[in-house]
Amino acid sequence: MSHSTVALYRSICLAALCSLLLTACSSMPKGLSATGPVRAADDVDFFYDQTYREGDGDEVINQEVMDEILAMIDSAETLVVLDMFLYNDFAGDTAFRPLSDELTAALIRAKERHPDMPVVLITDPFNTIYGGMESPYFDRLEAAGVDVVITNLAKLPASNRTWTTLWTVCCRFLGNSTRGGWLPNPVGPGKVTLRSYLHLLNFRANHRKTLVVNNGSEWHALVTSMNPHDASSRHDNNAVTFTGPAALDLLQTERAAALMSGYDAAEFWPEAPTSSELNDDADFRLQVLTEGAIETGLLTMIDSSEAGDRIDLEMFYLASRPVIKALIRAHERGVELRVMLDPNRDAFGREKNGIPNRQAAWDLHEEGITVRWCATEGEQCHRKWIRLDRANGETQVIAGSANFTRRNLHNLNMETSVLLTVRSDHPEVIAMRDDFDRSWSNPDDTVFSLDYAEFSDHSRWRYGMYRFMEATGMSTF
Known part of the structure; x- marks a missing residue:
């Protein structure tokens, strides 16, 4: 092999190594992954x-x-x-x-x-x-x-x-x-x-x-x-x-x-006020969260739940291992969980294979957490929210753009959600709870949701695919 060929190979390897280091060490730009004041x-x-x-x-x-x-x-x-x-x-x-x-x-x-x-x-x-x-x-x-x-x-x-x-x-x-x-x-x-x-x-x-x-x-x-x-x-x-x-x-x-x-x-858009004094008379406390700050707020909320509390969740994609583990820990502490997921079968006229939701649902189902599927026929259950009703009469909600996946929560995608805290008997919370209850129970012969068995998938091959795709980012979720 000639010296020029060896030099070329070395240059290519050096460029690839530099690229790997740059991609491995990169972080969110200034102003992203923001945690707003309460x-x-x-x-x-x-x-x-x-x-x-x-x-x-x-x-x-x-x-x-x-x-x-x-x-x-x-x-x-x-x-x-x-x-x-x-x-x-x-x-x-x-x-x-x-x-x-x-x-x-x-x-x-x-x-x-x-x-x-x-x-x-x-x-x-x-x-x-x-x-x-x-x-x-x-x-x-x-x-x-x-x-x-x-x-x-x-x-x-x-x-x-x-x-x-x-x-x-x-x-x-x-x-x-x-x-x-x-x-x-x-x-x-x-x-x-x-x-x-x-x-x-x-x-x-x-x-x-x-x-x-x-x-x-x-x-x-x-x-x-x-x-x-x-x-x-x-x-x-x-x-x-x-x-x-x-x-x-x-x-x-x-x-x-x-x-x-x-x-x-x-640069010329108005600034937010620096003071964040809370008005005791306000019904809601709200915090804007973006990118990785959503994951921090979400895990903190789930991990703070106690026996006697209830968590309701409706999500298009659930794949994040830290979130799934946090939900299982909450269940083990005696928190009641109801999880409603899109079956991941419909994508604009194309049929999908159910990854990642059916595999994440299997994890939850194995631990005794009740899972139901949105009853979709071409459309998607594209909602992205979680609500914690505490036994002390307080409710917290996280809602926005973020799916609960590595890409959406781990400082990779750009995302925005809000964390809301309010009393559990507020009319907006009651309406939100009623909406979920209706979807969960299918009253008056309506069809909003389906039992876990309708789309359960216990294939270890597809489960392994899900874990690989979630860990490496070689996926669209």
Whole structure:
């Protein structure tokens, strides 16, 4: 072997080693993984989307989340900042509602009503297949003066570390183009480049779903599990809205996302108040949590539960080993648990294999925890919340964008949730509890949920696949 060949091999190995060290040591950029102060929150409301079947098989679709988003945007007078993960009409041939078009029209109306008002959309590059195709919605927004900020995912830690190490060496600097695509679009019509697929395999994402507006007299915020994605318009989702200083805390987390992605105008957004005095008369205490701070708050809440308390959980993806172990420990302490999971069989016309929920459910079922499945028929049970009703009359809720997986909780994806504390007999909590009870028990011959046996999967092969995928990041969950 010639000296030049040896030198080339050494250079390649050195580059790969440097890439591995960089991906292994990277951390969340400044301002992310935020733990907001505990604040007294005003005007806290919960909103729900749900699809279910009557006893005769007729489908019923109830939706509240998008209607609230549109109303908030219509009320804005000085600022709109929207951060949404999926914002497209991919695979939307059988969509119930054109969510992406409705949202685009609302943002344009807001800009037309108040031409000097900043209207900002922060979103994930998946909506352009990582630069491999144009988005007609983003083109319309930009033509109307709306600022569209594509998240710079390269600044996030590596989720799929094995691939990202290779991609950083071989492909990161190749860029992408909307022209010259020759491979099928993985989620819709048309062709995309090989570079789109190579980028996709990093499995990085800005998975946040938030909205902050100022209506001239107050700050109003929303955190949700819903995507303005047409093919997702029949999904079950949840949202929380609130006003007051906590809304400005949420705005600071979006400032960090915007600045990370090169949107310097975010420097001029208002700051949150530094004082966080709690008003004893306030019904709710609220804390904004992002990225890894969600996991910290979640594990602290579960581990603080005691015998006589109850935990209800409704989740699209449950895979996190620390969370599953915390739930099992709570059960062993005498906490009553009810866990409702999506069966992970439906993905926009494609059938999935049930990973990871059926395997996580097996872990819980083996320990005596009651698990039921959302009764989905094409749609997804896309909600992401957990509620702890304490025996002392206090309730805590964590709700937002984060699935309970390694990628969503361990400082990899960008995520936003809120931690709420309130008395257990508050009307909003009673309504939330009633909603879950109805889904759990299927009253009046309605079909909201199914027994564990309907989708139980005790295959050790698929269980091993789940554990490998969760540990390595070589998965989409």
